[in-house]
Amino acid sequence: xxxxxxxxxxxxxxxxxxxSYLVFSASYLPSFVATHFNGSGMPNGxxxxxxxxxxxxxxxxxxxxLLVGTSFTLRFFPDNYFNIPCRDYWLxxxxxxxxxSYFVTHSLWFACIxxxxxxxxxxxxxxxxxxxxxxxxxxxxxxxxxxxxVGLVVWIVRMIFHFKRT
Numbered sequence: 001x002x003x004x005x006x007x008x009x010x011x012x013x014x015x016x017x018x019x020s021y022l023v024f025s026a027s028y029l030p031s032f033v034a035t036h037f038n039g040s041g042m043p044n045g046x047x048x049x050x051x052x053x054x055x056x057x058x059x060x061x062x063x064x065x066l067l068v069g070t071s072f073t074l075r076f077f078p079d080n081y082f083n084i085p086c087r088d089y090w091l092x093x094x095x096x097x098x099x100x101s102y103f104v105t106h107s108l109w110f111a112c113i114x115x116x117x118x119x120x121x122x123x124x125x126x127x128x129x130x131x132x133x134x135x136x137x138x139x140x141x142x143x144x145x146x147x148x149x150v151g152l153v154v155w156i157v158r159m160i161f162h163f164k165r166t
Contacts, residue, residue, distance in 0.1 A: 021122070031048065033052045033129055041141075052125075060115060067114060071104050
């Protein structure tokens with residue numbers, strides 16, 4: 001349970017930060033927010049401010065919880081659905097609880113990574129809309145995507161190494 005509390009606490013803190021940031025940053029957005037950009041950073045899709053804020057609030061709340069919820073439901077799947085190293089060892093009756101607790105804890109970490117990515121996207125949209133004309137910074141977006149990919153790779157490698165040990 002202790003391993004579950006740390007990522008859960010961090011996720012709750014990220015939620016609190018993001019929703020505070022969303023409320024605070026609303027006044028910095030124009031009435032029509034550029035929300036979609038082409039490859040050169042020029043806007044080609046817009047939403048009114050309230051729709052954008054509602055979308056970001058719902059999306060940022062639902063996506064991380066969906067990741068954790070999906071991981072929680074894995075315990076109800078048949079063993080042959082799992083493709084993990086040493087599957088018979090990790091899904092043995094005496095280790096099933098530990099295995100599925102690990103899945104949930106690990107998915108909480110991924111939910112933190114996903115929420116950080118969403119926070120970065122919101123920050124990028126605020127920055128893009130502060131320019132006249134609106135323009136999305138390619139280096140900022142590439143850096144954000146790069147950080148997300150690095151986080152995802154670390155998350156995957158940690159899971160693989162966890163299940164390789166017996």
